[in-house]
Amino acid sequence: MRIAELSRVSGVTVPTIKYYLRDGLLPAGELTSRNQAQYDERHVRRLKLIRALVDVAGLSIAGVRDALTAIDATEEHRHKLLGKVLNRIAIPPALPDDDPGLAQGDSEVAQLVQRLGWDLERDNPAWRNAAEAIATIRSLGVDRLLDRLTGYAQAMHDVAELDLAMLAEVQDREQLIELAVLGSLLGNPLLVALRRLAEEDVSARRMRSTPRA
Amino acid sequence: MRIAELSRVSGVTVPTIKYYLRDGLLPAGELTSRNQAQYDERHVRRLKLIRALVDVAGLSIAGVRDALTAIDATEEHRHKLLGKVLNRIAIPPALPDDDPGLAQGDSEVAQLVQRLGWDLERDNPAWRNAAEAIATIRSLGVDRLLDRLTGYAQAMHDVAELDLAMLAEVQDREQLIELAVLGSLLGNPLLVALRRLAEEDVSARRMRSTPRA
DNA sequence: GGATAACGGATAGTATTGCTATCTACTCTG
DNA sequence: CAGAGTAGATAGCAATACTATCCGTTATCC
Numbered sequence: 001m002r003i004a005e006l007s008r009v010s011g012v013t014v015p016t017i018k019y020y021l022r023d024g025l026l027p028a029g030e031l032t033s034r035n036q037a038q039y040d041e042r043h044v045r046r047l048k049l050i051r052a053l054v055d056v057a058g059l060s061i062a063g064v065r066d067a068l069t070a071i072d073a074t075e076e077h078r079h080k081l082l083g084k085v086l087n088r089i090a091i092p093p094a095l096p097d098d099d100p101g102l103a104q105g106d107s108e109v110a111q112l113v114q115r116l117g118w119d120l121e122r123d124n125p126a127w128r129n130a131a132e133a134i135a136t137i138r139s140l141g142v143d144r145l146l147d148r149l150t151g152y153a154q155a156m157h158d159v160a161e162l163d164l165a166m167l168a169e170v171q172d173r174e175q176l177i178e179l180a181v182l183g184s185l186l187g188n189p190l191l192v193a194l195r196r197l198a199e200e201d202v203s204a205r206r207m208r209s210t211p212r213a
Numbered sequence: 214m215r216i217a218e219l220s221r222v223s224g225v226t227v228p229t230i231k232y233y234l235r236d237g238l239l240p241a242g243e244l245t246s247r248n249q250a251q252y253d254e255r256h257v258r259r260l261k262l263i264r265a266l267v268d269v270a271g272l273s274i275a276g277v278r279d280a281l282t283a284i285d286a287t288e289e290h291r292h293k294l295l296g297k298v299l300n301r302i303a304i305p306p307a308l309p310d311d312d313p314g315l316a317q318g319d320s321e322v323a324q325l326v327q328r329l330g331w332d333l334e335r336d337n338p339a340w341r342n343a344a345e346a347i348a349t350i351r352s353l354g355v356d357r358l359l360d361r362l363t364g365y366a367q368a369m370h371d372v373a374e375l376d377l378a379m380l381a382e383v384q385d386r387e388q389l390i391e392l393a394v395l396g397s398l399l400g401n402p403l404l405v406a407l408r409r410l411a412e413e414d415v416s417a418r419r420m421r422s423t424p425r426a
Numbered sequence: 427g428g429a430t431a432a433c434g435g436a437t438a439g440t441a442t443t444g445c446t447a448t449c450t451a452c453t454c455t456g
Numbered sequence: 457c458a459g460a461g462t463a464g465a466t467a468g469c470a471a472t473a474c475t476a477t478c479c480g481t482t483a484t485c486c
Contacts, residue, residue: 002432002433002483003432003433003434004432004433013474013475014433015474015475015476016473016474016475018434018435018475019473019474019475021434021435022435022436028434029434031434033433033434033481033482033483034433034434034480034481034482035432035433035434035435035480035481035482035483036432036433036434036481036482036483037433037434045353045354048352048353049353052349052352052353054473055307055308055349056307056308056345056346056349058271060472060473061472061473061474062472081416082416083413083416086409086412090409091402091405091406094268094269095268095269109410113410116414118410118411118413118414119413119414119417119418119421120410120413120414120417121413124409124410124413125409126405126406126407126408126409126410126413127406127410129402129405129406129409130403130406130407130410132269132402133269133399133402133403133406134403136265136268136269136399137395137399137403139261139265140258140261140262140265140395140399141258142391142392142395142396142399144379144382144383144392145379145392145395145396145399145400147379148375148376148378148379151371151372151375152372152375152400152403152404152407153407153410153411154371155368155369155371155372155375155404156368156404156407156408156410156411157411157414157415158364158367158368158371159364159365159368159408159411160408160411160412160414160415161415162361162364162365162368163361163408163412163415164412164415164416164419165361166357166358166360166361168419169357170357178355179355179357179358182350182353182355182358183355183358184409186346186349186350186353186355186358187358187365187408188405188408189304189342189345189346190343190346190347190350190365191365191368191369191404191405191408192304192339192342192401192404193304193339193340193342193343193346194339194343194365194366194369195339195369195372195373195376195400195401195404196299196303196337196338196339196342196397197322197326197331197333197337197339197340197343197366197369198331198366198369198370198372198373199299199373199376199377200296200331200332200333200334200337200339201329201331201332201333201370201373202370202373202374202376202377203294203295203296203377204332204333205332206377206381208332215454215461215462216461216462216463217461217462226445226446227462228445228446228447229444229445229446231446231463231464232444232445232446234463234464235464235465241463242463244463246452246453246454246462246463247451247452247453247462247463247464248451248452248453248454248461248462248463248464249452249453249454249461249462249463250462250463267444273443273444274443274444274445275443
């Protein structure tokens, strides 16, 4: 398969494919001569993956590179725990380290974790993300949003049980890493969409039971 | 308060404040003369809100404008249902209408909704978001990620119950809209972070019970 | 075997986003 | 009344994600 067909099959324009090649997101095809290369199904798949991460997961090109690097981790790195791979595709901090309220958010996460008896390390990047979200909510004075923080955490624990149960079934290590990364990146928008749909259902039910509340 | 103090108090630079003023994200201060305006606490709050939506919720400036417009909906629009407000801050579609697989994703959402007996309309933008996420997962051949779709939906239904229970307690209509919008936009990153933290807990627990699985 | 279409690789250009800087005419402050 | 600050307008800029063009080379089709 040459570049024109790769473009046709994947739906990505030739200049964009060249751009991804330059950026190292897409591995080069096998050169059969100075200016001819062969591409195969792996390239098609990789292009679909890049577009999925950009369009659906909402990643930047730099974020895609991080995700692909995590997926492609060589065997010498792959002995590391799944957690390490997932921490490498974490959402970068949004607030400065000295943000007033961040320390408070951090300790609220600590309380939550302790209350639920969760077994985890403070250096998980998601800890910071959670602390930042909490700090932001408090700083805007919409504290009521956090009344049910524990319930949120329990619901996400249910999700996590499903995630890990799925991963536990996977034998192949390469596939495991990929499923974990994609489950994280593509699962988030799915969960967000399901939350919104569920809200409409709950709202409709409540409306039926108390029509003019 | 003049612009320099507004900048100092909010932590947003003067040129950026002017940019937000130009863009209509921040309402103009009250002009006391041709080139002097007074700003107040509402402007401080609005600036914090804009930064929160950009930094924490990850919205673009255009997205912030949509969110603020939804929050600021005048009384004539505010009779509309909460759902209409939330649909206006929906995530825009990422796949083209004619994407192969989108129709399949759409019908999978329909099956899920029917299976769970959810009461909702097909025109909810989140329906499309869910269909796109499902279509993308299928097109990448990582179908296993969807094995527990029903469980995901149930967990998010729990979240939705919490969301609506919180909103039901709010009397003031203006506050209701704001809490709904911020609960949606700021709640998502919080849920994503909690999911990741919960995954680590579940992973640690599983590791303890079956150390070398 | 000769026209021509496509190719890989390099370089340059472009549209958009989200600010940032400068300018001008004015006004408040010490 | 000096000079710092201001509103509003316009212009500039850095980053991102492509998109276009060019070059010499290579396949392809009659």
